[in-house]
Amino acid sequence: METVNWKVEGMSCTNCALSIHKYLEAKGLDNVKVNFIGGDVSFNLSNTLTKEELEKGIDNLGYHVVNGTPGNKAPKRVFKNHLQRFLFCIIFTAPMLAGMIPGIHIHALMNPYVQLGLTMPVFLVGMDFFGRSAINSLLKGIPNMNVLIALGALSALVYSLYGTLIGQAEEYMFYETTAAIITLVFLGNYLEDKSVETTQAALKKLTISQKITANMIAYDEDHNEHIFPVDSNSLKVGDLILIKSGEYVPMDAKVLWGEANVNESILTGESLSVEKKMNDKLIGGSIIESGTIKAYVTAVGEETVLSSILKLVKEAQTEKPPIQQMADKISAIFVPVVVGIALLTLLANYFFTDIGFGASLLRSIAVLVISCPCAMGLATPAAIAVGLGRAARNGVLFKNARSLEVFKNIKQVVFDKTGTLTTGAFAIAGFNTTIDEEEFKRIAFSLEKYSTHPIAKCIARTWKTKSDIRWAAIQEVKGQGMQATDKEGNTYAAGSYTIAAQFTADDTHNIYILRNNQLIGWMDVADDIRPEAKQVVQQLHAMGIKTVLLSGDRKAKCDTVAQQLGIDEVIAEQSPEQKLQTIAAYNAITPTAMIGDGINDAPALAKATVGISLSDASQIAMQSAQVVLMSHGIKNLPLSLGLGKHTYITIRQNLFWAFIYNIIAIPIAALGFLNPTFGALAMGLSDVVLAINSLRLTWKKVV
Structure with missing residues (x-):
């Protein structure tokens, strides 16, 4: 079963991620993970579905798979981002907002048809984004925040247009409300996107932003060496490369010749360079600070150490810790609840106060545009993105x-x-044996070279020989050591005192060697x-x-x-x-x-x-x-513990803000203490507050 990893653009909140998640699960796909902050979507592809079919389904939801099949191109849009939409809309909205400032009176702007003319370009751009997204989310059964924005803007426009058509425009003039809502929400979305993008900055540092050119080594028929530049993405395992001072290591590799000081801070967070010599491993993305080396490529693409780490971090971002599950449940029903509150606000103000239908409508619109389901969905992912990023950077x-x-x-x-x-950098401090010393060393090396234990590595490195024993069978037994049988049927063992307890009372040594259940020697090692x-x-x-x-x-x-x-x-x-x-x-x-x-x-x-x-x-x-x-x-053990603790604290702070904002803002709007224009701006800025609070993790003292 193939695991598909896509980058999807257009997601702006948890409900967007829920829409895609619900769609993919409805198709019967397993292990579905969606991260709206990074735009990462992954799932296990079944044999009954094609990628093209799933990409088309995601496009129909209003999103787009960036790295999908070559023929799947993003639909062309006049505006590519929220900043462009805001700049276009503010041109038409600014004159109407200026007319609301005390002391500024522009007679032409009092004309309802002039206001309608200024509002329509803004409305069309707004509906192209908010309206399209709202309809798609409603069709899929998960209404998102854009439903609230579209409803608010549409209500104000329809009410104003009705007044204009019946000749009572001055009593129904809320065109500027429509334009202001759309324009300021675009501004808020832009600020939110930039803030959320900043939370990903630490993770982006793990990737190499520039396109790396590698120096590939090849030999002609006369064994003459030729060096020529190639794109690092074209390298394959086994290719020979030359890396000079100041250059990036293009892919994971192993040193064949030369020595160099390598900066591996991209992976370890350590600023001090590490000395590398023959047979040492090089990590793709590290930098040669001094020296020149020849190496052969050991891993490329997603198999490299750095790519594996990035993959793990992205997977960690898509997971929802238990604290987020309650917020997600509330987000899923938030929009219908707010629409109900807005309708109740309209009816209650109209029937139980004397402010009239127009003012009642304004209050219900304010309820719609000030509500922010995104904040609840953003609370956890933003904090986790910063926490994981700071951790990875260190x-x-x-x-x-x-x-x-x-x-x-x-x-x-x-x-x-x-x-x-x-x-773990052991050195042999002494040994004793009842057999020939060279034979004892040969047996010890032959056994310990198959172990991953630091003491075994030390013995294998120190007593390395080409005349090692070829075993018929060998295994490492947890807690005991190595056990082997040679081709003649002799049994051997190397391990702690546990295996030698029946042969000696001296338990002060590190490694004991047995042959055919007889103790033939021991070794001591020193460790700092x-x-x-x-x-x-x-x-x-x-x-x-x-x-x-x-x-x-x-x-x-x-x-x-x-x-x-x-x-x-x-x-x-x-x-x-x-x-x-x-x-x-x-x-x-x-x-x-x-x-x-x-x-x-x-x-x-x-x-x-x-x-x-x-x-x-x-x-x-x-x-x-x-x-x-x-x-x-x-x-960095204390850092990891402190960062985990403070990331959780930040998540709790974010969720508290998200809930308290909506709990306070909605009644204020319903009671008429907030204009829809300021409500739209407050809604956009509420998410920015969460992103800024999450960003504090970047420099906050956690240890």
Whole structure:
């Protein structure tokens, strides 16, 4: 089943997203996700439908798929955006608004036919956008905000036109109301779009704005090297490229020759460059600050690290945390309720006051145009967009929006030791064996080169040999280590003291090697505590968070690390199953975050309230975690916790504003304390307030 990812333009509120979501689900499609802020739409395409059919259906709703099939072109419009519509409309609206200013009296503007002539161009442009959108939303059963705008503008025009035709124009003259509503809502929509666009700015920095040209290397029949420029999008896996100082790395690659200092801040948030040499990996989008290297491409397009991250961030944006679900339910019925209130306002004012039908109509129109369902729909996505953007810019990757929300409740953080609190940059400190040393090293390398554990990587790197053993079978057992069988049937094992307990009482070493169930030697390795670890623990304590060290390592070593860092509690010598049970027990007491990087941490990471992994962790650990720290360390752990908490606070503030605005504004309009013109302006600015409040997350202190 194909997963389709589209960019759809024309969505302006939650109801727009609900319209597309409802349409696609009605077609029987699964895993439908729609993000109106970014315009991202994704779903699983069934075999019974074609993309062309679905694109046409979305076009009929009043939206357009930008990156769909080549033949599906956007309908031509005279005006491309709200700013152009506003600038056109203000030309005709300004003279009528000027006539309303005390002391300014333009006799010609008192003529109803002059006002009608000025209003009609504005009305036609307004109905082309608001009217078209309103009709499409009504036909699909999800009325949007534009229904309110279209109704308000149409009511004022029809009432004014009726007065003009019966010769009593001065008593029915609300043409300027029609023009002002449309013009000011266009202005409000433009300001809203710019504000919402700003909330996406941090995410856009993850993409490379310029078109990159790569230096491709090719060889002729005489093996002479030729270098020629190509579009980076045309590169394929295996292509050879030359990257010079100051140039972007066009795609993910691996260094074949040369050395360079590389700025990977686009991914990690770290401003300091990283030294790269032969066999090191390069991330597409990073910059060569100094040096020249030759490399071969390892991933292109959506398979690159950066593209995968952007995809995860976009998916996280489309998810709705629980706090938004109530707002969505209210948004779905908001427009019909407001229309009912507007009608009730008209009837109540007309029959129970002496202000007359015209003033009663103005009050009902004010109710229509001041109401803002968009605010409720925008409250969560705007905050999440800024929160995810700031996180990504600082090397913190949230895989889903739920993680942002649940961080608010985290009361304790559980750390793995090796590779998490320590650097994982091990060195062999000593070893002892009962067999030939070279044979012992060969056995150790042959076993450990298949493991992803940091200690195993150290042994494999230090004792690398070309004469390694070819195994008939080999596997990594969680919590124990490597087990293998050679072609002659001999069995081997490399692991912690657990596998050697029956052969020796000395439990002070890191790795024990067995052959045919006999202990043939052990190894010790040295590991340094991460330089940022102590500060991170202190920051967590300052935030009122308890810290726990949970490790499979020996208790004496864990106690030493915990004492150096000031960690509150130590639980050592734990198998993966025991780690899982411990995390489950902690979760039952209070929400718990777990941070780890090994294959043995994966079950616990998945069980924790929030699982956090490092970027250089094993793949299974990264897949089990909901949050990944990309900056090669735990420095940004407090930031991720603080950002999650403050994003949730911002969402609550936004929703409070959205509800309180409508609760206060609608009665004020119904009681006649607000002119429809100012109501239209207030409606547009209400969304801007939410966007500005969300943008505070960009610089707000969260730790």
